[in-house]
Amino acid sequence: MTMIEPDPAPDALAADYGDVFRSENTFEVDAEGVASARARAERGWGVGALAVHDSRLLLVHHDDQWLLPGGMLEAHETPAAGAVRETYEETGVEVRIDGLAAIAEQTFTDGDDAFVFHFAVFDATPESTALTDDPGLADEAIDDVAWHDSLPENTFDRDLYTRLLDGELG
Template sequence: MEHREGRERADRRRRRPAVVDPDNLIARYDGVRARPDKRETLAPDRWESARTREQNETSWGVGALVETDAGVLLARQGDKWFLPGGMHEHGETHAEGAAREVREETGVTVEITDLLAITEQTFVHAEDGREFAFRFATFRGEPTDTTLATNPGIDGETIDDVAWRETLPDNTFDRELVTRLRD
């Protein structure tokens, strides 16, 4: 299975999509509930690492808010809980990428139904002021299967745990936005 997924990922990367403007993505859906705009200054080593990764992908991240009666689906990396998500890949729609990321990180299969938020993040080099923009699209995912992976994530990923959480932990990344999207 992982070998096939690796080939599919390589095939997608060879098909380069047109750059998607956030407004164009929003127009494909019925608007968004939130559109945060953030700036973060990074030390030179973190800036170079983030910039290199961004240049190898599409300048977009994708993920999904997935909820059931059991709670909200979260993935933990280190001491932080996150909505499942990651880098949007060449050759897939943003919604396809969000569904793929949820499945890869948690084992849960979802159908993407709505675009909830687009976060626009500008990263600034701490020493010389260079900048680059990164965008993250958060969708709503309706689970078609709620079984969690016993070994979350894919090779090379550091997903420590996945869980259905009744309440958001205090150490949830961007907790205010996730709370807003759940209401």
């Protein structure tokens, strides 16, 4: 298994924020899914925002799954700044980062090959709640963006988000 250490290393990022939940999951995907995870990880960390307003969670719909708004860090960007930028680009919602909720170590495997990807989930407070009519950037395949009062069944890493929300949704 190829391992590219993200910058910063997971332990260093966790130390910056104190009490951070750590999660490890394995996702069965096809060979294309492993290649996609590897290509993303070569760019560094994945980051997202867990934004709740009036007991509703902000999610984006992509590839038949609901996900937290997020994406990949850009060069010289902090993980928190990346989560803010990605949330705005994908949803039109401006957020303030309140802390780091979790670091997810996600292993993507097709049975023959596997790749580990790190994703930082930040607690965020929405500064606005109006959603964009055109979610994501031109090269992203985001179908929809919505506020949810419960986690849809087809939510990626649903168990992690359920644990992090701990009763916050209606």
